[in-house]
Amino acid sequence: MTYEEQPDQGEAQPAPPNEPALTALSLYPQEWALFLDIDGTLLDLAETPEAIVVPPSLPFALQALSRQLDGALALVTGRAVAFVDPLFAPFHFPVAGLHGAERRDAAGRLRRALIPPAFQEMKRVIAQEVGAWPGVLVEDKGAAVAVHYRLAPEREGDVAEAMQRYLHEAGPDWILQHGKLVVEICPAHASKGHAVEAFLGEPPFSGRRPLAIGDDVTDETMFGVANRLGGQSVRVGTPGGKTLARASIPSPARLREILAALAK
Numbered sequence: 001m002t003y004e005e006q007p008d009q010g011e012a013q014p015a016p017p018n019e020p021a022l023t024a025l026s027l028y029p030q031e032w033a034l035f036l037d038i039d040g041t042l043l044d045l046a047e048t049p050e051a052i053v054v055p056p057s058l059p060f061a062l063q064a065l066s067r068q069l070d071g072a073l074a075l076v077t078g079r080a081v082a083f084v085d086p087l088f089a090p091f092h093f094p095v096a097g098l099h100g101a102e103r104r105d106a107a108g109r110l111r112r113a114l115i116p117p118a119f120q121e122m123k124r125v126i127a128q129e130v131g132a133w134p135g136v137l138v139e140d141k142g143a144a145v146a147v148h149y150r151l152a153p154e155r156e157g158d159v160a161e162a163m164q165r166y167l168h169e170a171g172p173d174w175i176l177q178h179g180k181l182v183v184e185i186c187p188a189h190a191s192k193g194h195a196v197e198a199f200l201g202e203p204p205f206s207g208r209r210p211l212a213i214g215d216d217v218t219d220e221t222m223f224g225v226a227n228r229l230g231g232q233s234v235r236v237g238t239p240g241g242k243t244l245a246r247a248s249i250p251s252p253a254r255l256r257e258i259l260a261a262l263a264k
């Protein structure tokens with residue numbers, strides 16, 4: 001399979017099933033950089049943010065793949081960077097957290113996102129008000145806050161309305177980010193696409209073609225960057241929804257199998 005540079009991202013449309021999209025990694029590891037989303041991509045979705053399960057072999061497979069890629073493997077997630085390391089212990093991969101608002105590069109330098117006092121206070125109010133609704137969970141992520149309604153799907157409208165109101169109070173430095181049964185308030189200046197571009201400007205990522213793998217709307221910005229820079233984009237999940245990703249893999253379990261095979 002060959003990949004041609006395609007400067008035009010084109011219209012979002014359903015991504016075809018295409019597992020061989022990843023074989024280029026093992027054929028030409030020196031050419032590629034791998035960017036991996038976590039929830040819904042590497043890991044199966046769980047009922048609550050804390051209930052995720054990391055298969056014990058996964059960190060080792062990622063480490064082996066990272067070595068093949070000379071370290072050009074990064075995690076790009078909505079989680080906080082501090083949450084990520086324990087998941088993949090004993091390894092410390094380069095990681096962009098909070099949908100790109102914070103980032104630790106391959107040299108271990110961490111760029112944190114500021115937490116203004118007013119935002120700190122707003123998180124407290126959100127936890128007190130919305131967190132009191134049965135089944136609704138508030139996840140404090142430092143410079144971002146997520147409100148989950150997976151256990152109370154009937155609250156979708158209430159959560160969306162409340163978060164819109166909080167966003168208005170927070171001001172223009174913040175944006176609303178909708179995800180899978182979750183609404184978040186995040187720093188406005190960042191995106192996963194920007195994070196991928198930042199990694200690609202530094203060793204060991206620079207000069208490589210990005211392969212971005214994700215499952216959700218926030219991954220679309222990194223799909224767009226990967227497409228624009230002559231790379232590849234893969235969406236995990238049932239093909240069908242509109243996406244910029246050019247290929248798809250049916251489930252996190254299948255992705256883990258492929259990564260484990262590539263890591264050998």
Ligand SMILES: O=P(O)(O)OC[C@H]1O[C@H](O[C@H]2O[C@H](CO)[C@@H](O)[C@H](O)[C@H]2O)[C@H](O)[C@@H](O)[C@@H]1O
Binds near residue numbers: 039046049146179180
């Ligand atoms: O960018 P990601 O790595 O995919 O992170 C996106 C969000 O993932 C988490 O929430 C989602 O996964 C939970 C665990 O499976 C699930 O319970 C929830 O319904 C999903 O929305 C995480 O809690 C968020 O902070 C991330 O932004």
Ligand SMILES: [Mg+2]
Binds near residue numbers: 039215
């Ligand atoms: Mg995800």
